[in-house]
Each structure stands twice: as structure tokens, then as C-alpha cells.
Amino acid sequence: MLARVANNLFWMGRYIERSEHIARYLNVNYFSSLDAPHELSQSRQFMLRSTLFMIGDPVNDTDQVLDEEKVLFNTALNQEKDYSIISNIKSARENANSARDLISTGLYEAINRFYHYVLNYDTNFFVKKGLYDFTVHVTEQTAVLRGKIRGSLLHDQVYAIIMLGINIERATQIIRIINAKYHDALLATGSYGDQVAHSFEWTTLLKCIESYDMMRRFYRKTPTSLSTLEFLILNGDCPRSVMNSLNQIYRHMSVLDKAKRPAKDSTSFLVGKLRAEIEFTKVESIECNVQEFIQQILEKLVEISQKMEKEFFNY
Amino acid sequence: MHEKKDPIIFSSYEPREGLFDEVFEDNGSVKSIYKTLFDLYGGHSVNDYENLNNKAKASFFNQGITFQVYDNEQTQEKIFPFDLFPRIIHPLEWEIIEKGAIQRSRALNLFLWDIYHDKKIIKDKVVPLDLLSSSEHYLHQMMHLDPPGKIYNHISGTDLIKHSDGEYYVLEDNIRCPSGVSYVICNRTALKRALFGVFNHYQAHSVTNYAGNLLQILETVIPRGVDNPNCVVISPGRFNSAYYEHSYLAKAMGVELVEGQDLFVENDFVYMKTINGPERVDIIYRRIDDAFIDPLEFRPDSALGVPGLFAAYKKGNVCLANAPGTGVADDKAVYTYMPEIIKYYLDEAPILNNVHTYRCSRPDELKYVLENIDKLVIKPVDEAGGYGISIGNQLTKSEIEKVKATIKEHPRKYIAQPILSLSVHPTYIEEEGSFEQRHVDLRTFTLLGKDKDFVLKGGLTRVALRKGNLIVNSSQGGGSKDTWVLKNEA
Numbered sequence: 001m002l003a004r005v006a007n008n009l010f011w012m013g014r015y016i017e018r019s020e021h022i023a024r025y026l027n028v029n030y031f032s033s034l035d036a037p038h039e040l041s042q043s044r045q046f047m048l049r050s051t052l053f054m055i056g057d058p059v060n061d062t063d064q065v066l067d068e069e070k071v072l073f074n075t076a077l078n079q080e081k082d083y084s085i086i087s088n089i090k091s092a093r094e095n096a097n098s099a100r101d102l103i104s105t106g107l108y109e110a111i112n113r114f115y116h117y118v119l120n121y122d123t124n125f126f127v128k129k130g131l132y133d134f135t136v137h138v139t140e141q142t143a144v145l146r147g148k149i150r151g152s153l154l155h156d157q158v159y160a161i162i163m164l165g166i167n168i169e170r171a172t173q174i175i176r177i178i179n180a181k182y183h184d185a186l187l188a189t190g191s192y193g194d195q196v197a198h199s200f201e202w203t204t205l206l207k208c209i210e211s212y213d214m215m216r217r218f219y220r221k222t223p224t225s226l227s228t229l230e231f232l233i234l235n236g237d238c239p240r241s242v243m244n245s246l247n248q249i250y251r252h253m254s255v256l257d258k259a260k261r262p263a264k265d266s267t268s269f270l271v272g273k274l275r276a277e278i279e280f281t282k283v284e285s286i287e288c289n290v291q292e293f294i295q296q297i298l299e300k301l302v303e304i305s306q307k308m309e310k311e312f313f314n315y
Numbered sequence: 316m317h318e319k320k321d322p323i324i325f326s327s328y329e330p331r332e333g334l335f336d337e338v339f340e341d342n343g344s345v346k347s348i349y350k351t352l353f354d355l356y357g358g359h360s361v362n363d364y365e366n367l368n369n370k371a372k373a374s375f376f377n378q379g380i381t382f383q384v385y386d387n388e389q390t391q392e393k394i395f396p397f398d399l400f401p402r403i404i405h406p407l408e409w410e411i412i413e414k415g416a417i418q419r420s421r422a423l424n425l426f427l428w429d430i431y432h433d434k435k436i437i438k439d440k441v442v443p444l445d446l447l448s449s450s451e452h453y454l455h456q457m458m459h460l461d462p463p464g465k466i467y468n469h470i471s472g473t474d475l476i477k478h479s480d481g482e483y484y485v486l487e488d489n490i491r492c493p494s495g496v497s498y499v500i501c502n503r504t505a506l507k508r509a510l511f512g513v514f515n516h517y518q519a520h521s522v523t524n525y526a527g528n529l530l531q532i533l534e535t536v537i538p539r540g541v542d543n544p545n546c547v548v549i550s551p552g553r554f555n556s557a558y559y560e561h562s563y564l565a566k567a568m569g570v571e572l573v574e575g576q577d578l579f580v581e582n583d584f585v586y587m588k589t590i591n592g593p594e595r596v597d598i599i600y601r602r603i604d605d606a607f608i609d610p611l612e613f614r615p616d617s618a619l620g621v622p623g624l625f626a627a628y629k630k631g632n633v634c635l636a637n638a639p640g641t642g643v644a645d646d647k648a649v650y651t652y653m654p655e656i657i658k659y660y661l662d663e664a665p666i667l668n669n670v671h672t673y674r675c676s677r678p679d680e681l682k683y684v685l686e687n688i689d690k691l692v693i694k695p696v697d698e699a700g701g702y703g704i705s706i707g708n709q710l711t712k713s714e715i716e717k718v719k720a721t722i723k724e725h726p727r728k729y730i731a732q733p734i735l736s737l738s739v740h741p742t743y744i745e746e747e748g749s750f751e752q753r754h755v756d757l758r759t760f761t762l763l764g765k766d767k768d769f770v771l772k773g774g775l776t777r778v779a780l781r782k783g784n785l786i787v788n789s790s791q792g793g794g795s796k797d798t799w800v801l802k803n804e805a
Contacts, residue, residue, distance in 0.1 A: 002577050060541045097379070098553050101565035101572040105378075112379045157590065256590065312590040315577065 005102060006161050008095040013149075013165025015092035016111075019085050020142035021173035021209075025054050026075055026133035028207040037200050040188040044068055051075055054180035055083040069127040076134060077123050085138055086118050104152035107145065114141040160255035163248060164308070171245035172301050174209055174232060175294050181205035182290055185225065197225040202283035206232070209240045229290060230283035233297075242297060246275040249304070256312065262293075267307040274300045324364045325357050327749045328741060334752060335479045335738040338400060348801070351516045356400060361748045364399075368743065371399055371509040380501050383555050383730040395498065396794030397505055398742045402755065402776040403517070409800045411768045412475065412483060415667030416761045418657060419488060420471045423644050424763060425660040427467040431457045431640065441659050442652045445676070449727050450649075452491075454605065456612060460629060462638045464536035464765030469636040470529070470600075471761045472496075475667070477630050477738035484668045484735065485653070486756065490637060490645040492602050495775045496525055497560035502797040503773075519799035520772035526567030528618025528762055528769040533598050535764035536634045547571045547587065549578070551607075551619045561602050573690050575603070580623030583630045584698050598634045599624075601659040605639045647696040648674060670735060684722065684731040688715050691731040693722065708734060740796065742778050754779045757798065772800040 001304040040046050040130060047068045047162040049059055054093050055075060059066065076085045093115045100108055117137065126134050146166070153159045190198030202223040206212035215231045215238075236243040253271050262268035274297070330343065336347045345353045352511055359367070375381070375394040382393055404412075427438050430447055437444050447453050466480060472493025474486040499522050507514065530546065537544040550561035552574050565572035577587050577595065607617040612625035627633045643649070649656075651672035656666045673680040673691070684691060688707045695703040705718050722729045727774035739752035755776050762769040776796040 001590050002571060002573060003588045003590050004574070004577055094553075097558075097562075099549075100379070100559075100562035101570075105566075108379060109377050113377050116376055161590075215384075315588045 001102065001157050001161070003313050003315035005099045006157075007309070007315070008098045009102070009158060009161045010308070010313070012092050012095035012111075012166040013098065013162040014169040015088045015095065016142055016145050017166045017169035018173060019088035019092065019221040020139050021170075021177065022075065022083070022085050022088065023135040023138035023142075024057055024210060025177060025208050026051055026072070027132065027139070028204060030131060032204045032207065036204075037191075038188040041184070041200055041204075046184070046188070050180055050184050053183065054176055056176075057081075057083060070126045073123060077118070077121060077126055089115050089118050089138075100159050104148065106152045110141070110144055110148050114145065117141070125297075145233055156254060160252040161312075163252045164256075167245045167248040167252070168301055168305055170240070171242050171249070172298065174240065174242055174245070174299050175301070177208050177300060178205065178229070178232060179291070179294055181208065181292075194225075198222075199225070202228040211238055211240050214238055225290075226287060229286065233286075233294075234278065234281060234283060236279075243275075243278050246271070246278055250275050266310050267304060270300070270304050270307055274304070322361055322749075323357060324359050324361055325353075325741070325750055327747075328751065331739075331752060333479065334736060335477060335481060336752065337477070337738050337740045337755070339350070339741075348405055348804075352401070352403065352513065355513050355516065364743065365748070368399060368745070371397055371505045374505040374508045375501070378501055378504065380498075380559050391488075396778075396780055396793055397502060398796045399506060399509060400741055400743060400750070401506060401513075401797040401799050402740055402757075404757075404798065405799045406801050406803060409482075409772065411666060411759075412759060413772070415483075415485075415665070416471070416473045416759050416770050417763075417768050418661065418663060418666050419473060419485070419653065420468060420490075420761045420763045420768065422653070422657040422660050422778065423471070423488060423490060424465075425466050426649075426656050427638070427641060427644050427662075428465060428645065432459060433692045436656070436659055439659070442649075443653050445727070446648055447643060452605065452640065452646060454627065454640035456629075457638070457640035462536070463631065463634040466536050466636075466763055466765060467638040467641050468644070469532055469536065469638075469763055471763065473667075473759045473761060474756055475759065476735060476756045479736040479738070480612055482668055483757075484670050485650075486647045486652075486670065486735075487647060487650055488653075489758075491640045492604065492637070493758070493760070494557045494560055494602075495758055495777075496771065497563040498775055498795055499760070499771065499775050499798065500525065500563070501700045502775075505550055506797040508792055517799060518802040520802060522771060522773040523567075525760065525771050526564055528771075529564065529600070529732075530568040530570070530771065532762040532764035532767055533600060533634070533636055535767050536598070536636065538597055538634055539630055541597045544597040545570075545595060546600065547573045547578075547596050548572050548600045548602065549621075550574075550602050555602075556755070557602065564600070574618045575617075575621050578621040578624070580621060580627050582624070583627045583632050585621065585624060585627050585633045596633060600636050600637065605642060608635070608639065611708070612733055647672075647694055648676070648727070651730060670732045673731040675722050675729040675731065681722070681726050684729075685719055688718060688731075690734060692734055693718055693729055695728055696730055706734060729751050737779075740776070740778065742780070742794075742796070744780075751782070754784065773798045774800075 029047050030050055033042055036042040045066055048068060048071045052059055052071060074081050074084060078084045079086055081087060085286060093111050096103060096108055096111045121134055149162055181204060185196055185199035185201040186198055188201055189195035192198060202225055206215050206223055206229060209232060219227050231238055233242045235241050236247055238244055250271050254267050257266060259270040262272060330339055332625045338346060340346055372394060380394060436442055468490040470493060472489035475483045476486050477483055503522050533546050534544055547570055548561055548565040550558060550572060558732040562572050573587055579586055585596040589595050603619050606614045608620040609622060609625040610617045610620055611622045628635050651674055653669050654665045657663060673684050675681045675684055693705040737754040737756055740755045742753040744751050756779050757774050757776050759774040760771040776798045778794045778796060780794050
């Protein structure tokens with residue numbers, strides 16, 4: 001496979017995954033805030049700030065009053081914002097375009113249909129009535145795309161590259177969402193016991209990563225800070241945990257780099273090392289410095305991505 | 316089911332006199348080959364048909380068969396207009412087209428070999444020397460160079476029209492980088508999606524076997540010493556208007572689609588940069604014009620090509636399809652000698668008609684042209700895409716004078732042909748909500764390899780969408796139709 005095309009496929013995977021997380025974050029955050037138990041959690045302004053924080057356009061001025069429709073438009077349909085859902089899908093499609101000969105017709109058509117759906121979505125309808133319909137459709141379409149990726153591509157290097165993009169992005173987004181919601185939980189605390197640990201925001205966090213139902217099955221308890229972080233970072237059985245993403249990154253990496261003992265300066269080495277670190281981490285040890293811990297993971301994911309670029313996408 | 320007030324789609328079809336209608340006889344009855352199709356389509360109300368038409372359009376958007384249009388600072392994606400009413404070609408008629416297309420391809424290939432080697436045809440005074448020496452597309456670099464398998468024009472696109480006498484005429488041969496074949500295939504796909512029922516009544520030849528045959532043809536012209544050739548398609552990139560076609564062909568052949576930046580030449584061998592390091596390339600189906608393939612040999616400002624590619628080709632380490640320098644033979648001035656060229660190399664009479672052509676380079680013919688511009692089409696000999704064409708009977712007096720002056724200045728640059736009347740085909744016109752007569756032509760695709768040839772059974776029927784317009788190129792607002800070559804008489 002051409003190095004240039006590999007790079008495009010990698011980013012196609014990343015953009016598809018990214019658009020899903022933004023859409024779900026917007027959806028869950030907005031709708032759970034409508035009847036949230038905490039006054040702050042229920043506030044529109046709080047929710048909008050949280051959204052902008054998560055997508056990387058934080059508002060630092062505490063007095064600034066945000067325009068709801070504008071924030072929604074920017075997050076979803078504003079083509080001039082690089083972080084918007086539409087920009088992500090557009091980028092995914094452009095990357096798919098330049099690798100069109102390698103991906104299946106079915107996958108390409110699904111990406112195209114998706115793009116035209118988003119492109120033709122009425123902005124006015126979206127900000128007034130279409131938020132739920134639009135965000136749900138986006139998350140569903142990304143599921144369709146993943147299904148096409150898994151089910152209509154040969155599981156060779158092409159597949160491995162796309163899956164690496166998807167999983168590196170997934171781990172990154174999980175960390176970003178945890179970071180945003182951790183931030184929210186510190187402000188919107190619970191009403192009893194350790195107030196941060198019992199914040200309603202942990203439930204929202206789990207729903208933002210589509211892991212609430214799985215988590216309830218696993219713990220059979222109301223989520224707390226500790227159980228939520230353990231589940232989303234360390235539980236390899238949760239398909240939307242950092243651990244699970246790293247396991248997949250490790251597996252797909254081995255398709256590209258067949259060395260049994262990866263060289264010290266290889267991507268494979270970095271992936272294996274980070275994976276082992278997370279695997280042998282206990283939640284108690286990160287409890288008191290959550291932000292520092294997730295910041296470290298984020299930096300290492302960036303390092304892996306940069307290493308990949310050097311090692312495989314050099315053209 | 317349609318309401319009474321909703322008219323059926325053929326109700327306002329008006330045949331004009333003097334035009335050859337592919338579907339209707341002069342007396343207004345439907346030709347037998349179209350009878351079933353006409354009955355199947357004719358029952359649709361305008362509303363039903365409008366729905367189908369929209370579905371077909373969506374099919375093109377979803378397949379991503381679009382091109383970019385820039386206006387008002389915004390980029391818009393558009394689809395090439397597609398008409399749902401297919402063109403049918405009778406199997407006997409097709410037989411002649413197919414044989415004729417192969418004959419022309421072979422003759423052109425022998426011609427190219429000759430003019431880049433001994434130039435016998437010139438020594439024998441069958442064609443004049445200045446035909447070559449004045450051609451922009453003649454490449455001295457190709458002299459005495461033997462392309463693998465002795466093939467130059469692996470891929471040819473022959474443009475045919477049906478004149479009012481009911482006969483096919485070749486309008487031009489395209490043997491540089493003929494495009495359009497992917498539209499043949501996606502037109503079929505779109506028609507099947509929208510109106511699959513009609514295929515139950517007609518047995519049309521498949522068109523999806525093109526890419527498979529292309530790969531087989533390319534693999535007959537492998538460089539020396541290569542057993543398991545690595546073939547690629549090279550494209551100028553995704554901003555090129557034919558990018559869809561390039562990616563389609565690469566995908567359908569199962570080979571890599573590369574750009575110039577993906578390739579490099581080392582010790583006269585060509586490699587592509589893969590995630591596992593360099594990989595040798597043996598056959599390149601190139602969709603980049605001669606001038607751009609190698610900045611070291613041709614245009615130095617080309618960023619699309621590969622430095623050193625021509626040297627590798629010269630050494631015989633890589634095959635380029637089509638070969639560089641083929642443009643000299645698809646020039647409109649060479650076209651006028653096609654009957655002589657076919658006779659000279661194959662000792663056969665041409666199977667397909669040539670349009671009578673006046674060469675402005677010959678004083679006697681120039682005189683005729685200048686005196687009869689109103690009855691002629693004036694064409695530059697080396698322009699593609701329908702640019703620079705003047706149609707005599709559509710010019711004002713002052714325009715005629717202008718054209719005369721340009722011809723006199725560069726007589727070698729122009730040829731003239733009688734104004735041919737392209738046949739017409741019922742075509743759905745969205746703005747009118749009904750079928751109207753529109754002019755059509757037909758581009759066929761011929762492949763030539765070492766001891767192997769292939770003609771795609773079908774082709775691209777291009778439609779001039781503007782009323783009365785004779786120019787069918789997509790760059791001039793043309794659309795296209797699915798084209799059925801029937802397996803047996805309907």
C-alpha cells in the first residue's frame with residue numbers, strides 16, 4: 001500500500017470516529033441537562049461551555065453569555081469550524097476519495113451518502129428542532145461505516161491502518177471526554193458523601209461514551225468517580241475503554257510490524273509499552289491525580305501517532 | 316397509477332424534419348427494436364418519471380460520480396447529466412462498429428511504429444512529411460524506440476456519429492488518454508437501480524468486463540524479464556475532473572492508483588513508495604498527458620510526473636500505456652488520411668466511414684473552404700474537448716470573416732468538414748418535463764495488446780443537451796445515456 005494513501009486511510013478512520021464522539025457528546029450532554037438533578041448541570045450555559053471545552057474551543061471568560069443556537073451550529077454544521085461534525089465528515093470523505101481504489105464500493109458509497117445527508121441538513125431546522133434527529137443519525141451512520149469497514153474490506157494492511165486510526169482516535173476522544181466531564185463534576189457536585197465522587201456528571205460521562213448500560217451490568221451500582229474511571233480507562237472488556245482501544249491498536253500494529261521484539265524506536269514499541277502500563281495500573285493509584293494521569297495518556301497517544309507518521313506515512 | 320391530469324411523458328414529443336431519429340420512423344411509428352422499450356417507458360406519467368429521474372441522480376451522488384464547479388466563491392458538486400432512456404444498438408450494426416474500431420486501432424498502431432522508425436509511409440508519399448513535422452504531438456524522443464509488445468495505442472476511443480443517411484461515420488480517433496469508460500459502467504448501474512424491470516425485456520451485453528480486459532491487455536506488454544508484473548494507474552490527483560474514472564479503473568483492476576509523488580526512479584527502474592518501502596512498478600496506465608509525465612524530458616515545470624520516468628521507459632524497464640507520442644496520430648489532420656493509412660498497412664478497405672475532410676494546408680482545398688464556410692464545420696487539428704470549433708451556418712458575417720482570417724494565418728492548424736447532421740434520440744428535458752429530440756454521438760473503447768484485442772460492447776452515448784447543439788462533450792454541457800448492444804435481435 002502506498003504511504004500517502006495509508007496516511008489518508010488512517011485519517012479517514014480518525015475523522016469518522018471523531019465525528020461520532022462529537023455527535024454523541026452533543027446529544028447526551030444536551031438532553032441529560034434538560035432535567036439534570038443539579039442546578040448547574042441543568043443550566044444551558046454550563047452545558048454549552050462543556051461542549052465547547054470538549055471539542056477544543058473552550059470559553060475562558062466566565063461572564064460571557066453563549067448563544068445556544070450559535071454554539072449548536074458551530075459544533076455540528078459550521079463548515080468554517082474545523083472541529084464541527086460536518087468538517088470531520090468532509091475530511092473523512094476527502095481522505096476516502098484519495099484512497100477510493102482501495103476501499104470497497106459499499107464503504108465509499110456509505111461515506112458519500114453520509115456526507116450528502118449532513119451537507120443537505122437544514123441549519124435552521126437543526127438548531128430549533130433537529131438536534132436529536134441529526135446527532136442520532138450521525139452516530140448511527142458511523143456505526144454503519146464501521147460495519148462496512150469490518151465487513152467489506154480485506155483484513156490486511158489497509159484494514160489495519162484504518163483500525164489504527166479509529167482506535168487511536170477513540171482512545172483520544174475517551175480521554176478528552178473524561179477530562180471534560182471530570183471538569184464538570186468538580187463544579188456540579190453531588191448532594192451527599194464525597195460530593196465529587198457522587199456527581200450526576202459521571203452518569204452523563206458514561207452515556208457520552210455509550211457505556212452506561214455496560215457499566216450498570218458490570219457493577220450493578222450507581223456510578224461513582226472511581227468505578228466510572230476504572231471502567232472507562234482500565235476495563236479491557238468495555239469496547240469503549242482506553243484499555244480496549246490500546247489492545248486493538250496493539251493487535252493491528254502487529255499486522256504492519258511483524259517483528260517479535262519491536263525495535264526500540266518503533267511505533268510498535270511505544271504501543272506495547274503504553275498498553276502494558278495501562279494494563280498494570282490500578283484505579284486506586286490514579287484516583288488522586290486523575291488529570292495528570294489522563295494528560296500523560298493523551299501525550300503518549302500523540303507520540304504514537306507522530307511515530308506512525310514517520311515510520312509508515314513518509315512519502 | 317397516475318391521475319388523469321398528469322400527462323404521459325411522450326405526449327409533447329415533436330420530431331423535426333430532416334433529422335435522423337434513432338427511435339422513430341419518419342412516419343412517426345416506433346422502430347421495431349425500440350418497440351418494447353417505448354411501451355415500458357411511455358406509460359410513465361411525468362410525475363413518476365420525475366421520481367425515477369431523481370433516484371438516478373441520487374445514485375450518482377451516492378456513487379460519488381461528481382465534478383466540482385466553482386462559482387460565487389463556493390465549491391459545488393455536480394453530477395454529469397444522465398438520461399434514463401437508453402440507446403439501443405442492433406447486433407448487426409454493432410458487428411460493423413466493432414470490426415471497424417479494431418481495424419482503425421491496428422492501422423494507427425502500425426502507423427505509429429512506422430513514423431517513429433523508418434517512415435516508409437512518407438517515403439512512399441502516401442502521407443506528406445509536413446503532417447508529422449508540423450505536429451505538436453510528434454515526439455522526437457520516441458524515434459527508434461521499441462515499446463513493449465510493439466504497441467502504442469493500447470487504449471483508443473473512437474467517436475462515431477450516425478448521419479441523416481443512417482450510416483455511422485467516424486468523427487475522430489482518440490489515442491492519447493481517452494476518457495469516459497467509467498461513465499459507461501456507472502450509467503448502466505444507475506439505470507439498473509432506477510428501472511431494473513426493463514432489463515427483463517432486453518438482453519444487453521455486460522459492460523463490467525472492461526477493467527478485467529484492460530488488465531489482461533496491459534499484461535501482454537510487460538517489460539523484459541518480468542514474470543509477475545506490477546501494474547499501476549497514474550492520475551494527476553483527486554482534483555482532476557476524471558479522477559473518478561482513474562480510481563474506478565484502479566479499483567476494478569485491483570491495482571494501485573498512484574500520483575507522481577508516489578513514484579520515483581532509481582537506476583532507470585520505477586518504484587512506488589509503500590508503507591513497507593519501495594516496490595517496483597512494471598506497467599503504468601498513465602492518465603497524464605505526454606508533456607507532464609517526466610519533468611526531466613518534457614515540461615520541466617510539471618509537478619504531476621515522475622523525474623526519470625522516460626529514461627526508464629527508454630531502457631525498456633517499464634511500459635507506458637498509451638505510449639508517449641501517440642498524439643501525432645489522433646490529430647485531426649491525420650484523420651483525413653485514415654482511409655489511405657488503413658489501405659497502406661492492412662491492405663483493406665476501411666470498414667467505418669470517414670467524414671470527408673478538407674485540409675486547409677492544401678491550397679486548392681483551402682480555397683474551397685474559404686468560399687464555403689457557411690456549409691462547413693471548421694476545426695482546429697489539435698484541440699480536444701470541443702474547443703475552438705466553428706459551425707459555419709451559425710456564424711454571423713463578421714464572424715465568418717474572422718474565422719477566414721484565422722485560417723489564412725495558420726492553414727495547417729485547421730480542417731473543415733461538411734456540417735453533418737448527428738442523429739437524434741428522445742431525451743428527457745427536466746425543465747420541460749417531457750422528452751425532446753437531442754443530438755447524440757457514440758464513443759467506443761478499443762483495447763489493443765500483443766496478440767489480443769477487445770472492444771467494449773457498449774459505449775458512451777453522449778447527448779448535446781441544449782436544443783439544436785451539435786457539440787456533445789461534457790465540458791460543453793453534454794450529458795450521456797446508457798448504451799445497449801443487444802445479444803440478439805429484439
